[in-house]
Amino acid sequence: xxxxxxxxxxxxxxxxxxxxxxxxxxxxxxxxxxxxxxxxxxxxxxxxxxxxxxxxxxxxxxxxxxxxxxxxxxxxxxxxxxxxxxxxxxxxxxxxxxxxxxxxxxxxxxxxxxxxxxxxxxxxxxxxxxxxxxxxxxxxxxxxxxxxxxxxxxxxxxxxxxxxxxxxxxxxxxxxxxxxxxxxxxxxxxxxxxxxxxxxxxxxxxxxxxxxxxxxxxxxxxxxxxxxxxxxxxxxxxxxxxxxxxxxxxxxxxxxxxxxxxxxxxxxxxxxxxxxxxxxxxxxxxxxxxxxxxxxxxxxxxxxxxxxxxxxxxxxxxxxxxxxxxxxxxxxxxxxxxxxxxxxxxxxxxxxxxxxxxxxxxxxxxxxxxxxxxxxxxxxxxxxxxxxxxxxxxxxxxxxxxxxxxxxxxxxxxxxxxxxxxxxxxxxxxxxxxxxxxxxxxxxxxxxxxxxxxxxxxxxxxxxxxxxxxxxxxxxxxxxxxxxxxxxxxxxxxxxxxxxxxxxxxxxxxxxxxxxxxxxxxxxxxxxxxxxxxxxxxxxxxxxxxxxxxxxx
Amino acid sequence: xxxxxxxxxxxxxxxxxxxxxxxxxxxxxxxxxxxxxxxxxxxxxxxxxxxxxxxxxxxxxxxxxxxxxxxxxxxxxxxxxxxxxxxxxxxxxxxxxxxxxxxxxxxxxxxxxxxxxxxxxxxxxxxxxxxxxxxxxxxxxxxxxxxxxxxxxxxxxxxxxxxxxxxxxxxxxxxxxxxxxxxxxxxxxxxxxxxxxxxxxxxxxxxxxxxxxxxxxxxxxxxxxxxxxxxxxxxxxxxxxxxxxxxxxxxxxxxxxxxxxxxxxxxxxxxxxxxxxxxxxxxxxxxxxxxxxxxxxxxxxxxxxxxxxxxxxxxxxxxxxx
Numbered sequence: 106x107x108x109x110x111x112x113x114x115x116x117x118x119x120x121x122x123x124x125x126x127x128x129x130x131x132x133x134x135x136x137x138x139x140x141x142x143x144x145x146x147x148x149x150x151x152x153x154x155x156x157x158x159x160x161x162x163x164x165x166x167x168x169x170x171x172x173x174x175x176x177x178x179x180x181x182x183x184x185x186x187x188x189x190x191x192x193x194x195x196x197x198x199x200x201x202x203x204x205x206x207x208x209x210x211x212x213x214x215x216x217x218x219x220x221x222x223x224x225x226x227x228x229x230x231x232x233x234x235x236x237x238x239x240x241x242x243x244x245x246x247x248x249x250x251x252x253x254x255x256x257x258x259x260x261x262x263x264x265x266x267x268x269x270x271x272x273x274x275x276x277x278x279x280x281x282x283x284x285x286x287x288x289x290x291x292x293x294x295x296x297x298x299x300x301x302x303x304x305x306x307x308x309x310x311x312x313x314x315x316x317x318x319x320x321x322x323x324x325x326x327x328x329x330x331x332x333x334x335x336x337x338x339x340x341x342x343x344x345x346x347x348x349x350x351x352x353x354x355x356x357x358x359x360x361x362x363x364x365x366x367x368x369x370x371x372x373x374x375x376x377x378x379x380x381x382x383x384x385x386x387x388x389x390x391x392x393x394x395x396x397x398x399x400x401x402x403x404x405x406x407x408x409x410x411x412x413x414x415x416x417x418x419x420x421x422x423x424x425x426x427x428x429x430x431x432x433x434x435x436x437x438x439x440x441x442x443x444x445x446x447x448x449x450x451x452x453x454x455x456x457x458x459x460x461x462x463x464x465x466x467x468x469x470x471x472x473x474x475x476x477x478x479x480x481x482x483x484x485x486x487x488x489x490x491x492x493x494x495x496x497x498x499x500x501x502x503x504x505x506x507x508x509x510x511x512x513x514x515x516x517x518x519x520x521x522x523x524x525x526x527x528x529x530x531x532x533x534x535x536x537x538x539x540x541x542x543x544x545x546x547x548x549x550x551x552x553x554x555x556x557x558x559x560x561x562x563x564x565x566x567x568x569x570x571x572x573x574x575x576x577x578x579x580x581x582x583x584x585x586x587x588x589x590x591x592x593x594x595x596x597x598x599x600x601x602x603x604x605x606x607x608x609x610x611x612x613x614x615x616x617x618x619x620x621x622x623x624x625x626x627x628x629x630x631x632x633x634x635x636x637x638x639x640x641x642x643x644x645x646x647x648x649x650x651x652x653x654x655x656x657x658x
Numbered sequence: 659x660x661x662x663x664x665x666x667x668x669x670x671x672x673x674x675x676x677x678x679x680x681x682x683x684x685x686x687x688x689x690x691x692x693x694x695x696x697x698x699x700x701x702x703x704x705x706x707x708x709x710x711x712x713x714x715x716x717x718x719x720x721x722x723x724x725x726x727x728x729x730x731x732x733x734x735x736x737x738x739x740x741x742x743x744x745x746x747x748x749x750x751x752x753x754x755x756x757x758x759x760x761x762x763x764x765x766x767x768x769x770x771x772x773x774x775x776x777x778x779x780x781x782x783x784x785x786x787x788x789x790x791x792x793x794x795x796x797x798x799x800x801x802x803x804x805x806x807x808x809x810x811x812x813x814x815x816x817x818x819x820x821x822x823x824x825x826x827x828x829x830x831x832x833x834x835x836x837x838x839x840x841x842x843x844x845x846x847x848x849x850x851x852x853x854x855x856x857x858x859x860x861x862x863x864x865x866x867x868x869x870x871x872x873x874x875x876x877x878x879x880x881x882x883x884x885x886x887x888x889x890x891x892x893x894x895x896x897x898x899x900x901x902x903x904x905x906x907x908x909x910x911x912x913x914x915x916x917x918x919x920x921x922x923x924x925x926x927x928x929x930x931x932x933x934x935x936x937x938x939x940x941x942x943x944x945x946x947x948x949x950x951x952x953x954x955x956x957x958x959x960x961x962x963x964x965x966x967x968x969x970x971x972x973x974x975x976x977x978x979x980x
Contacts, residue, residue, distance in 0.1 A: 486788035496926035504917035558917030
């Protein structure tokens with residue numbers, strides 16, 4: 106029975122044609138890419154004649170999905186960052202201190218005088234005068250805690266209080282730590298995304314990996330260092346009251362004060378109060394600008410609460426200096442000349458225009474909640490990527506031609522059927538990759554070449570089987586039919602096992618390895634499809650027209 | 659006229675010297691294990707941590723000069739190898755500089771890269787750095803663990819699938835053949851000291867996939883012939899099955915190797931190690947389906963009564979119709 110019903114034929118050809126159609130944009134890669142870029146720019150910044158021209162270079166009714174080229178093919182930088190989530194704990198504990206203090210003060214009669222003492226980072230240590238009343242003090246401090254409202258932390262509170270001698274130790278509870286970590290990483294992710302987007306590079310990929318890690322891939326950027334410079338700065342801007350100025354780097358700043366170096370004048374240090382007046386979190390805008398002497402500067406504006414705090418402080422402290430601190434360096438420490446009520450101001454320093462532009466970007470995007478360390482990095486130059494594409498292209502074409510020739514020599518006409526299916530197969534792989542928006546990497550190209558070699562396997566199995574069945578001489582039609590029937594279990598078993606390994610590679614691999622797993626896995630699917638539908642249909646169509654008495658495979 | 663690599667009347671006794679071939683495989687595995695412990699793999703930075711820098715220059719690479727330039731920086735273990743490739747231009751000279759993980763830093767610091775680049779520029783002003791890659795020790799430990807997991811998982815999954823579709827003897831035979839292929843591939847990497855990095859793990863898994871593919875084809879035929887020749891000796895059945903599938907085995911390995919050789923010669927030096935692993939794996943994978951998996955089947959013995967179709971499930975997929 107060599108019949109295939111008409112609707113099945115239509116379905117198979119329609120499906121194949123559709124996916125091949127989706128692969129077409131990749132043949133006109135540069136044109137479609139500029140079309141897509143122009144569309145994006147028009148959406149963001151309005152149309153210009155050049156952009157319109159780029160858009161019209163590719164018809165809008167055509168699909169415009171392209172294979173993304175991986176960093177190893179396009180050049181660019183890759184970073185694996187680890188967010189130091191513990192950084193946030195200390196800040197959280199500082200936030201609890203006033204509440205704990207007020208609660209304990211109410212119980213002054215029993216617990217006595219209280220005092221905050223230094224503890225390890227992320228712990229709040231409070232000394233109480235009456236160690237006997239420790240139990241009550243712990244209870245009081247616990248009263249400050251709030252229940253956690255997250256799914257995983259049901260039934261637990263956000264802080265835990267223990268005692269040791271005359272010291273209360275307040276820490277975040279485990280559930281709260283998990284919730285805080287998650288928030289910190291999400292926030293970092295968002296800020297990294299904003300900073301990379303502001304820099305305007307194309308198709309950056311920023312993903313969370315695991316609990317505390319972020320993978321950042323930016324094509325087209327010069328080096329991993331540039332990328333680090335862009336995202337690695339915490340850009341924490343704070344305004345502090347200045348206590349004094351010194352040139353002694355070993356100076357003791359005193360309790361709850363900080364010794365901070367000056368950014369521009371080396372050898373100058375400022376002693377500032379640890380508690381800031383207002384921070385960059387309350388900025389609504391920051392723009393690069395110039396001061397009255399025409400030097401690059403950054404102008405900023407606070408939100409209403411920030412503006413009020415800033416206004417109140419300047420009104421009360423006219424004549425005294427205050428420090429603008431960025432990432433633990435004093436940018437400048439001007440003296441307050443007058444009450445500044447509007448909540449806007451300007452930061453001057455020894456900036457270049459580029460620095461002031463960058464600083465404005467960083468301030469606008471917001472400060473990273475925690476520092477990031479970089480566990481892995483990769484820089485690939487664009488020339489190396491171009492060389493790799495060229496080498497991959499030549500290797501694929503040569504492999505392709507060699508396999509086509511080999512099949513034709515071995516199986517004659519049937520080999521040509523298999524070859525047509527193989528060409529369609531590669532088209533299908535590219536179509537599917539474009540549809541799912543996969544990224545093509547160098548190992549991915551290797552996966553395609555490997556598929557070209559292995560894709561003929563299913564056809565070979567069938568053809569060999571048909572040859573065997575022909576020996577028993579039951580007529581060509583029956584031999585073809587039996588060939589397909591009997592080869593099928595081998596084809597399926599063999600390909601399912603290979604597919605299992607591709608799936609495991611995809612699940613456990615990362616980066617380039619994953620790219621390889623995708624092309625290998627898709628290649629298995631398409632090659633089985635091509636062998637049992639496309640080649641078969643070609644053979645059936647040929648057989649119906651010719652009705653040969655004998656066939657040679 | 660047809661190209662026929664395997665003649666129609668091909669009939670070879672694969673089990674005539676099975677003790678010899680099986681012994682040779684066992685010996686090769688032992689040698690691989692000894693090599694692994696005595697010489698060890700040339701692990702890349704994916705697994706050891708550290709930094710590799712690819713340098714390119716119009717001047718000839720002088721490894722000694724590079725080494726002298728880098729030595730004063732005190733970066734610990736530095737390895738410098740020149741890279742050759744047919745696709746390079748005449749004045750394109752590429753080298754790979756690898757330094758170990760630096761203490762106190764996960765990924766490489768800006769200062770180290772800058773110092774390194776300055777040192778190399780001082781001996782060769784035309785030098786450029788097309789790629790820099792750095793992996794911290796924390797990540798490399800995890801990568802090793804994931805890689806081992808991936809290989810073990812895939813072997814276990816295959817073991818399970820074959821057991822489901824065939825019998826446990828087939829499953830064991832296939833998996834021993836797999837272990838054979840992976841061991842021999844690791845052995846050859848120890849012997850030739852080719853850099854072993856994450857992509858090689860991908861190659862290993864592909865070898866696992868290919869080798870199992872090949873073994874399954876032979877086993878599928880064995881299962882069919884066991885039904886057909888109920889009274890025949892097992893060794894005879896195995897031999898017939900291997901001979902019948904020989905033509906296919908040679909064709910598929912042939913086309914795959916053809917494609918891989920093209921990639922090896924023309925695909926550039928970046929993935930050469932990866933392609934080499936696959937070529938080697940396909941050769942040993944094809945060999946092991948015949949000379950390792952089948953003798954194990956012979957040794958373990960198999961169920962002879964396949965008349966009840968429910969047990970083997972051999973044709974349960976065969977009703978897929980086009």
